[in-house]
Amino acid sequence: MILTVTLNAALDVTYDVERLSHDEPVRVRTVQARAGGKGINVAMILASLGTPVTATGLCGGHRGQAIRDGLRAAAVVDVLWPIAAESRQTVVAMADDGVFSEYDEPGPAVSTAEWEGFLSAYGALLAECRVVVCAGSLPPGVPDTAYATLITMAHDHNCRVVLDTSGAALRAGVEARPDVVKVSRAELMESMGHDFTDGSLDLTDPESVVRCLSAIGGPAIVTLGAEGAVAVGSGCRIRVRPPPRRGNPVGAGDAFTAGLVCDDVSGSSPRSRLAFAAALSASSVGIAGAGLVDRGLAAELLDLVTVEDL
Amino acid sequence: MILTVTLNAALDVTYDVERLSHDEPVRVRTVQARAGGKGINVAMILASLGTPVTATGLCGGHRGQAIRDGLRAAAVVDVLWPIAAESRQTVVAMADDGVFSEYDEPGPAVSTAEWEGFLSAYGALLAECRVVVCAGSLPPGVPDTAYATLITMAHDHNCRVVLDTSGAALRAGVEARPDVVKVSRAELMESMGHDFTDGSLDLTDPESVVRCLSAIGGPAIVTLGAEGAVAVGSGCRIRVRPPPRRGNPVGAGDAFTAGLVCDDVSGSSPRSRLAFAAALSASSVGIAGAGLVDRGLAAELLDLVTVEDL
Numbered sequence: 001m002i003l004t005v006t007l008n009a010a011l012d013v014t015y016d017v018e019r020l021s022h023d024e025p026v027r028v029r030t031v032q033a034r035a036g037g038k039g040i041n042v043a044m045i046l047a048s049l050g051t052p053v054t055a056t057g058l059c060g061g062h063r064g065q066a067i068r069d070g071l072r073a074a075a076v077v078d079v080l081w082p083i084a085a086e087s088r089q090t091v092v093a094m095a096d097d098g099v100f101s102e103y104d105e106p107g108p109a110v111s112t113a114e115w116e117g118f119l120s121a122y123g124a125l126l127a128e129c130r131v132v133v134c135a136g137s138l139p140p141g142v143p144d145t146a147y148a149t150l151i152t153m154a155h156d157h158n159c160r161v162v163l164d165t166s167g168a169a170l171r172a173g174v175e176a177r178p179d180v181v182k183v184s185r186a187e188l189m190e191s192m193g194h195d196f197t198d199g200s201l202d203l204t205d206p207e208s209v210v211r212c213l214s215a216i217g218g219p220a221i222v223t224l225g226a227e228g229a230v231a232v233g234s235g236c237r238i239r240v241r242p243p244p245r246r247g248n249p250v251g252a253g254d255a256f257t258a259g260l261v262c263d264d265v266s267g268s269s270p271r272s273r274l275a276f277a278a279a280l281s282a283s284s285v286g287i288a289g290a291g292l293v294d295r296g297l298a299a300e301l302l303d304l305v306t307v308e309d310l
Numbered sequence: 311m312i313l314t315v316t317l318n319a320a321l322d323v324t325y326d327v328e329r330l331s332h333d334e335p336v337r338v339r340t341v342q343a344r345a346g347g348k349g350i351n352v353a354m355i356l357a358s359l360g361t362p363v364t365a366t367g368l369c370g371g372h373r374g375q376a377i378r379d380g381l382r383a384a385a386v387v388d389v390l391w392p393i394a395a396e397s398r399q400t401v402v403a404m405a406d407d408g409v410f411s412e413y414d415e416p417g418p419a420v421s422t423a424e425w426e427g428f429l430s431a432y433g434a435l436l437a438e439c440r441v442v443v444c445a446g447s448l449p450p451g452v453p454d455t456a457y458a459t460l461i462t463m464a465h466d467h468n469c470r471v472v473l474d475t476s477g478a479a480l481r482a483g484v485e486a487r488p489d490v491v492k493v494s495r496a497e498l499m500e501s502m503g504h505d506f507t508d509g510s511l512d513l514t515d516p517e518s519v520v521r522c523l524s525a526i527g528g529p530a531i532v533t534l535g536a537e538g539a540v541a542v543g544s545g546c547r548i549r550v551r552p553p554p555r556r557g558n559p560v561g562a563g564d565a566f567t568a569g570l571v572c573d574d575v576s577g578s579s580p581r582s583r584l585a586f587a588a589a590l591s592a593s594s595v596g597i598a599g600a601g602l603v604d605r606g607l608a609a610e611l612l613d614l615v616t617v618e619d620l
Contacts, residue, residue, distance in 0.1 A: 013399075015413055015415070017413070020332060020411070022330060022409050022411055023410060024412070025412040025413075025414050026412060026414065027414055028413050028415045028416060031399075031415050033396075062372040062375050062376045062379075063372065065372050065375075066372040069372075086343075089341075091413070093413055099332050099333060100332065100333060101330070101411060102334070102335040102336060103325055103335075103336050103401070103403055104336065104337055104338060105325070106337075106339070106341070
């Protein structure tokens with residue numbers, strides 16, 4: 001099975017409003033609430049593509065229950081580990097003129113006992129597991145080395161691991177040699193700025209990107225938004241470019257990750273995987289709501305994705 | 311017992327942020343979530359004053375459960391009637407410079423069966439009831455005549471009723487002759503503008519206010535923020551003025567209502583009731599969070615409240 005790990009699950013709430021304003025109440029016209037956090041987004045996309053998927057991680061409180069209900073409605077198997085604190089909420093208010101306000105709550109405090117309980121449950125899941133997707137931020141109380149621990153445990157069970165995170169969690173995680181590291185341009189710049197390079201990263205220069213990704217020390221992919229992605233692996237350096245798409249790119253990175261691991265790919269070469277991931281990611285652009293893809297559109301876009309060796 | 315009715319209960323979420331901005335995520339530093347809606351605010355204040363209180367009304371979903379947990383923690387007896395839809399949330403982000411953003415979700419859709427179920431449960435509660443506080447807005451699906459129906463049922467059981475609402479719910483509610491109508495200046499202006507007067511209301515002129523309140527046809531009180539309140543009843547016309555207070559006045563109106571009905575008043579004349587309500591309301595100004603009062607401060611302020619006949 002495919003297992004996604006979301007240590008900082010969220011309830012993502014989106015408001016449709018006429019306009020934004022300060023110092024007076026803004027009337028919300030419609031409310032959408034969905035289970036979120038990167039790993040859960042990936043799981044929801046995989047489930048929508050017909051790929052069986054199990055979601056673990058941490059969640060708690062009333063929002064945690066709402067997150068679980070969302071997973072169940074999306075046919076994702078829910079084995080999230082319960083914590084006492086309330087899971088975070090994100091609130092995005094979108095106005096008619098396209099301007100938005102976004103509020104990101106801090107994650108819930110996780111106790112040592114809760115973290116150890118999760119590790120035990122995670123270990124028990126790995127026996128049936130083929131691929132683990134570790135994605136998103138870490139809540140307070142979970143150590144920076146969390147993903148490194150999870151990757152090592154997964155490798156002990158011969159599971160492959162995709163890591164998609166940022167900052168200290170990324171820097172510690174790559175030490176455990178995940179099978180693929182997937183980062184966005186912003187995450188790469190943030191992380192490189194600290195540890196990996198001398199600051200000479202030029203994201204408009206593919207060779208510069210390749211050098212940076214090589215510093216990660218294993219197969220790595222950086223997503224470049226509308227410009228596609230660059231992948232550096234054992235003996236391959238590939239750039240994929242999707243056809244131009246307009247619209248809200250929120251969640252496109254999670255769609256890319258889902259495309260990398262889903263069952264529904266013709267051919268299993270890195271080139272065909274990357275092309276499908278780029279097409280699936282592009283199909284999500286412009287769809288309201290993170291974590292939604294259009295499988296039919298992705299099939300059409302796949303013919304238009306270009307793949308080149310660098 | 312005292313029963314408060316909150317047909318459009320809310321989970322009131324407050325964010326502390328450094329500053330507000332658009333088109334980029336705002337990091338929330340701390341999150342406060344509390345049970346809200348006018349009737350629930352009144353109930354929480356009464357409970358904090360040691361007055362036994364029961365809260366009914368409608369609530370549903372995960373937020374409904376959070377609202378129930380908040381009532382339990384505040385020692386309010388929870389007999390809210392369950393509905394299928396998710397109760398509304400309000401989100402207020404307060405920045406360091408005092409600027410705020412407020413988002414008010416629409417209320418949950420209430421079915422006819424749910425409304426009828428609530429009416430039946432409400433009727434059963436009235437046998438043990440002395441005072442009913444009907445406060446706040448009506449959610450979709452509940453008729454404008456809702457409060458009129460509740461007032462008539464309460465009077466059939468010899469319960470006294472305080473009504474605090476606005477708009478169509480107020481205009482329909484006063485037809486059932488509640489024992490006291492309590493409105494804010496804004497609610498009075500909104501409602502008068504439609505039905506009660508010829509538009510000649512001058513809120514700076516007490517006589518004009520008295521004329522407007524008289525149009526309600528029974529005892530009525532308008533709260534005027536820092537300027538106190540004007541009350542018009544059978545044979546009395548009273549103005550109360552609290553000492554000046556600085557700070558956030560959110561919830562001061564609900565504190566006023568709680569002061570009108572709580573057990574903890576020396577003397578039961580309209581004058582002493584009104585003076586205590588004004589002092590309690592003033593004690594809530596500047597306390598972060600709606601629905602919080604300072605009993606000790608209220609006792610000090612009570613000596614400084616002026617009461618005059620108009």
